[in-house]
Amino acid sequence: MAGAGCLILAAIKFESPRGSAWWDYIKETMLTFDIINQSQESRARTGRITTAHGVIETPIFMPVGTLGTVKAVSVEELKACQAQIILGNTYHLYLRPGCEVMSHMGGLHSFMNWDRPILTDSGGFQFFSLAKLAKFKDEGVSFQSHIDGSRHLFTPERAVEIQTVLGSDIMMSLDWCMGYPATRKEAMTALEKTTLWAERGRNFWIEQGRVNNLFGIVQGGMFADLRSISARQLGDLDFPGYAIGGLSVGEPTELMYEMADHTVPQLPSEKPKYVMGVGTPENLVELAGMGVDMFDCVMPSRNARNGQLFTATGTLNISNAAFRLDASPLDAECTCYTCQNYSRAYLRHLYKSRELLAYRLNTIHNLHYFLDLMQQMRNAINQGRFMAFKQEFYRKRER
RNA sequence: GUGGGUGUAGCUCAGUUGGCAGAGCGCUAGGUUGUGGUCCUGGAUGUCGAGGGUUCGAGCCCCUUCACUCACC
Numbered sequence: 001m002a003g004a005g006c007l008i009l010a011a012i013k014f015e016s017p018r019g020s021a022w023w024d025y026i027k028e029t030m031l032t033f034d035i036i037n038q039s040q041e042s043r044a045r046t047g048r049i050t051t052a053h054g055v056i057e058t059p060i061f062m063p064v065g066t067l068g069t070v071k072a073v074s075v076e077e078l079k080a081c082q083a084q085i086i087l088g089n090t091y092h093l094y095l096r097p098g099c100e101v102m103s104h105m106g107g108l109h110s111f112m113n114w115d116r117p118i119l120t121d122s123g124g125f126q127f128f129s130l131a132k133l134a135k136f137k138d139e140g141v142s143f144q145s146h147i148d149g150s151r152h153l154f155t156p157e158r159a160v161e162i163q164t165v166l167g168s169d170i171m172m173s174l175d176w177c178m179g180y181p182a183t184r185k186e187a188m189t190a191l192e193k194t195t196l197w198a199e200r201g202r203n204f205w206i207e208q209g210r211v212n213n214l215f216g217i218v219q220g221g222m223f224a225d226l227r228s229i230s231a232r233q234l235g236d237l238d239f240p241g242y243a244i245g246g247l248s249v250g251e252p253t254e255l256m257y258e259m260a261d262h263t264v265p266q267l268p269s270e271k272p273k274y275v276m277g278v279g280t281p282e283n284l285v286e287l288a289g290m291g292v293d294m295f296d297c298v299m300p301s302r303n304a305r306n307g308q309l310f311t312a313t314g315t316l317n318i319s320n321a322a323f324r325l326d327a328s329p330l331d332a333e334c335t336c337y338t339c340q341n342y343s344r345a346y347l348r349h350l351y352k353s354r355e356l357l358a359y360r361l362n363t364i365h366n367l368h369y370f371l372d373l374m375q376q377m378r379n380a381i382n383q384g385r386f387m388a389f390k391q392e393f394y395r396k397r398e399r
Numbered sequence: 400g401u402g403g404g405u406g407u408a409g410c411u412c413a414g415u416u417g418g419c420a421g422a423g424c425g426c427u428a429g430g431u432u433g434u435g436g437u438c439c440u441g442g443a444u445g446u447c448g449a450g451g452g453u454u455c456g457a458g459c460c461c462c463u464u465c466a467c468u469c470a471c472c
Contacts, residue, residue, distance in 0.1 A: 064433075064434060065434095066433095066434050066435095067434085067435095071434075071436065072436075087433075089433080089434080092434085092435095119433095121433045122433085123433095124433080125433040126433085128433095129433090129434090130435095146435075147435095172433080175433095177433080217433090243433085245433070246433095247432090247433095248432040248433085249432085250432095256432095274433095275433095276432095276433040277432055277433040278432060278433090279432050280432070283432075296432095296433060297432050297433080297434095298431090298432070298433085298434040299431080299432055299434095301434075302431070302432090302434055302436085302437095303431065303432095305434095305436050305437090306430090306431070306436085306437090306438095308430090308431080317428080317429080319427090319428090320427085320428080321426085321427070321428095354436095356436095359436065
């Protein structure tokens with residue numbers, strides 16, 4: 001059974017890793033969030049999230065490592081790219097390798113040899129993106145494995161339980177994600193279920209002793225008033241942090257900005273705010289300006305494997321014939337391992353030949369670009385020049 | 400030398416009773432937003448080995464020829 005071994009919380013409770021009192025252990029796993037600088041020109045801000053596995057400087061971009069690996073790169077390479085926190089995925093890790101392996105191996109951190117913070121997505125988005133295999137019920141989501149077709153049930157409680165086994169520093173509530181377009185009625189249903197499930201997951205988390213941290217997720221589709229309701233309901237539940245979900249699901253970019261801009265101020269300002277699944281470099285700059293603290297997206301890593309590389313002046317497709325004889329680095333401004341050591345011509349050759357090194361070098365570059373962009377934003381906010389930074393960011397892309 | 404087979408896009412090959420020259424791969428250019436290293440979309444590319452004949456019309460039928468290939472001498 002894929003779910004075997006998940007019921008180990010009680011065991012953890014009486015056997016803390018440090019052998020110390022249970023409450024000390026719990027306190028250690030609670031995050032704190034300190035706002036360092038608030039921009040005077042926008043809602044942008046810098047902050048510091050402190051977790052049991054270290055500090056996260058915000059605004060932050062979190063590389064996605066669905067299956068316990070950020071595809072194509074090692075943890076050493078991730079660290080060299082300045083990754084501070086990565087994502088894992090509850091749905092995928094639950095199906096494979098499963099909770100038995102995870103608990104036996106001491107959780108995801110030790111399993112994958114990553115000692116910095118991990119955030120895990122609850123699986124809500126997978127039920128949306130793999131909708132053919134999922135049935136949404138009041139109780140939770142019943143679904144068939146995309147791997148072997150076996151049947152499973154995720155409840156809000158079980159999602160927290162599995163994420164606890166993974167040892168996630170930041171767990172996400174099980175949510176109900178809608179695509180675009182969606183009717184008001186559909187968005188309302190998703191909102192209601194998401195709030196109900198957030199409360200159930202939160203109650204379970206508290207009953208089990210508040211190990212690690214659980215974030216609530218705002219839904220409400222593209223309806224501002226529903227987003228307000230969702231934000232208020234979740235705010236009342238007093239989570240350690242909040243996510244805005246259900247964005248970048250096919251809507252126009254302007255609409256995504258509108259929804260984020262509307263929602264962020266309605267969440268507790270002293271808590272970290274996370275827009276899920278976003279986005280492009282432009283999205284990151286715009287949303288950080290609205291006060292968003294955390295982002296994740298598959299874009300830098302997936303697109304790297306498909307040959308699309310990000311530079312200060314825009315994206316380029318490394319497979320283009322124009323790079324056949326190009327001895328220059330990908331991005332003259334970039335300090336990543338790839339740009340310091342290899343030419344565009346070589347990267348094109350590797351990619352066209354489907355050499356494994358292409359995936360690795362391209363991923364290193366794209367992650368470095370995204371993480372460096374966040375560092376530049378943090379510096380600009382701290383120095384009170386976020387708007388100037390933003391203008392320069394767009395100016396470079398016009399060239 | 401004799402007999403058979405094959406010649407169609409860069410490659411591997413479809414192509415019906417003769418009726419607008421095709422596919423896959425490759426090439427080329429896009430796309431990808433809480434990841435199935437996937438996938439999707441668009442574009443370019445032909446002296447149908449060569450020459451002749453029959454026919455309103457030939458990649459297809461007939462003749463000649465060339466190349467490659469197999470078998471036997």
